[in-house]
Structures are given as C-alpha cells and as structure tokens.
Amino acid sequence: MSSHWEDFFASHLPPSDFEDNRTLLKEFCERHNQDNQQIILITSGGTTVPLEHNTVRFVDNFSAGTRGAASAEYFLDHDCVVIFLHRHKSLEPFTRHFTGLQFMDMLELQEDGQNTTITVKPDSVDVVAPILKRYKASHDTGKILYVNFTTLSDYFWLLRAACECLADYGARAILYLAAAVSDFYIPSSEMPTHKMQSEAGAPTISLKLVPKLLAPLVNLWIPQAFVVSFKLETDENLLITKCRDALKKYKHKLVIGNILQTRRNKVVFVSPENSYEISLTREQVLNGMEIESQIVSNVISCHSHFLKTNY
Ligand code: 9Z3
Numbered sequence: 166m167s168s169h170w171e172d173f174f175a176s177h178l179p180p181s182d183f184e185d186n187r188t189l190l191k192e193f194c195e196r197h198n199q200d201n202q203q204i205i206l207i208t209s210g211g212t213t214v215p216l217e218h219n220t221v222r223f224v225d226n227f228s229a230g231t232r233g234a235a236s237a238e239y240f241l242d243h244d245c246v247v248i249f250l251h252r253h254k255s256l257e258p259f260t261r262h263f264t265g266l267q268f269m270d271m272l273e274l275q276e277d278g279q280n281t282t283i284t285v286k287p288d289s290v291d292v293v294a295p296i297l298k299r300y301k302a303s304h305d306t307g308k309i310l311y312v313n314f315t316t317l318s319d320y321f322w323l324l325r326a327a328c329e330c331l332a333d334y335g336a337r338a339i340l341y342l343a344a345a346v347s348d349f350y351i352p353s354s355e356m357p358t359h360k361m362q363s364e365a366g367a368p369t370i371s372l373k374l375v376p377k378l379l380a381p382l383v384n385l386w387i388p389q390a391f392v393v394s395f396k397l398e399t400d401e402n403l404l405i406t407k408c409r410d411a412l413k414k415y416k417h418k419l420v421i422g423n424i425l426q427t428r429r430n431k432v433v434f435v436s437p438e439n440s441y442e443i444s445l446t447r448e449q450v451l452n453g454m455e456i457e458s459q460i461v462s463n464v465i466s467c468h469s470h471f472l473k474t475n476y
Pocket residue numbers: 210227228229230231232233342343344345346347379394395396397423428
C-alpha cells in the first residue's frame with residue numbers, strides 16, 4: 166500500500182536547512198515576479214532512500230542529473246528564470262562541461278619568482294569561452310537559484326515549498342520534473358537508529374510505496390502551472406501507455422517519456438491532445454547537439470500555446 170502524502174510529511178522532518186532554503190525560494194520568486202516573466206522549476210538527479218537514521222547506507226539510483234543540468238542552460242538561453250532543485254553533487258549547469266581531470270588539462274600554470282599565473286590553454290579557449298559567457302549572462306543577472314536535496318524526504322519538503330512560492334505566477338510557472346524520484350522507501354518509524362550490524366545477520370528490508378506527489382502538486386499546491394513530468398521506462402512496449410496513464414491520473418499538461426538506454430537521443434512528448442517523438446540523428450549527435458535543446462524549445466512552445474488557448 167502506498168502511504169498518503171500528508172502522512173509522509175507528518176512522519177518525516179524537514180531537512181535541517183529547510184527554513185533557509187524556503188527564504189531563498191521566496192525572495193527569488195518575489196524578485197522575479199514581473200510582467201510576463203516565465204519561471205521554470207527544474208528538478209534534477211536522483212533521490213536517496215536511507216536505510217538507517219544515522220545514515221551509513223542508502224538506496225540510490227542511476228541519475229547523474231544530465232537532463233536537468235543541460236535543460237537549465239537551454240531555458241536560460243531562452244531568457245527564462247530558473248530554480249534548479251537538484252541532488253547534492255549531481256551535475257550542475259555550466260560546470261557540467263568541465264568535470265574531473267579534463268578541466269585541469271585546460272589550464273596552464275606559470276611560476277615566475279613570486280608571481281603565479283594561471284591561464285586557459287590557447288587550444289581550450291574556444292571550449293571555455295562560450296560556456297563562460299552563458300554562465301556570466303545568467304549569474305550576473307541572478308536568473309538562476311540553486312537549491313539541493315539528498316534524500317527523498319528532503320526532495321518532498323523542498324518541492325512543496327518551491328510550489329508554494331511559485332503559486333503567484335499562476336500559468337507563467339513551468340514545472341519540469343526531471344528528477345529520478347524513488348518509488349520505494351523505508352518509513353522513518355521502521356528505520357533503525359544506528360548502523361545495521363552484520364553480527365545480527367543479513368537484514369530483511371521491507372520497502373513501502375512512495376506516495377505520488379504529482380496528485381497534490383497539480384490539484385492543491387500549484388493548480389494553474391504548466392506541469393511537465395518525465396516518465397522513465399526500460400521496456401519500450403510500456404512507455405506510451407504509462408505516459409498516458411500518468412496524464413489521465415494526474416491531469417497535468419505534458420509527460421515526456423524516455424527509455425533508459427536511448428534517453429540521450431530520443432524522447433516522446435505525450436499530451437492530452439497528441440503524442441510525437443523527438444530524436445537526434447547520428448550526425449547531430451556527432452556534432453555535439455544535445456536532445457535537451459530540442460526538448461526545451463518544444464516545452465516552451467507547448468507552454469506558449471497553453472497560455473494563448475487558456476488565458
Ligand atoms: C527522467 O525520466 C529523466 O529523463 C532521467 C534523466 C532521470 C531519465 P539523467 O539524469 O536521466 O540525465 O541521467 N526522470 C523522471 C523519472 C521519474 O522518476 N518519474 C517519476 C514518475 O514517473 C516522477 S514524476 O513517477
């Protein structure tokens with residue numbers, strides 16, 4: 166049985182920095198709430214499900230947050246304001262292009278007596294400059310707010326708070342729910358306080374179904390917003406049916422379906438009116454095009470159409 170969303174909030178405490186984040190969200194939303202400004206809440210990365218209160222072990226999932234981080238950049242390119250609600254240490258817009266040693270290899274170090282100079286190597290300037298430009302354009306104008314979560318329950322608390330802060334935007338708010346949210350969890354009351362001990366033998370872990378937040382989100386928290394959810398499957402035969410089922414059940418505006426193995430170059434848009442596929446050709450992939458640029462353009466035009474036909 167799935168627990169009810171209200172029971173979930175009643176039995177899980179907010180994250181320790183919740184009030185600080187709520188204040189940041191509130192201030193950010195108030196600051197940008199001017200005529201016709203669109204605002205996008207992007208959720209990104211995977212949620213963890215702790216196995217112990219003093220958490221040593223947890224259940225996690227595969228998502229690195231590529232879709233959310235890439236999409237944030239494209240929404241910013243379209244001059245949108247972005248709240249990036251993401252898993253702590255998952256990929257972030259702009260910095261995602263420079264991970265690990267690759268970044269170090271782009272730099273040159275010169276030491277001359279007391280002076281140390283660090284420069285970008287000439288052959289890396291063409292790579293760094295355009296990304297740095299886009300980064301500066303959005304950060305200098307304060308167009309993006311970063312908020313992070315780790316556990317499923319952090320995610321629940323922050324998502325609800327963000328929706329409450331966005332409610333005044335009405336139909337100008339887009340929710341782009343790309344985070345890979347766990348379907349299963351261990352209720353707080355059933356979790357051991359301390360690290361499970363191997364001397365006690367192999368534990369039997371019983372997971373419960375996570376309440377679906379889309380229901381209160383669409384019906385109560387932010388009923389006028391343009392809500393886009395993502396549906397991940399591994400069986401191609403199930404994908405469209407599951408997308409349609411979600412639309413019927415939650416009555417939101419759009420479901421974007423994707424298959425684990427092909428998610429980087431193919432997605433399907435499913436709305437109450439129609440469904441169509443977006444895909445990249447081999448050539449586009451080789452040229453470095455990202456499917457998120459097309460997903461974002463399509464979401465923006467679906468949203469404009471929604472505004473025109475509903476208001
Ligand atoms: C997705 O389907 C995303 O596209 C991916 C992106 C997680 C596959 P990556 O981070 O992957 O780029 O590696 N996200 C949503 C999956 C999900 O949990 N949906 C839930 C549901 O369908 C909540 S809306 O019930």
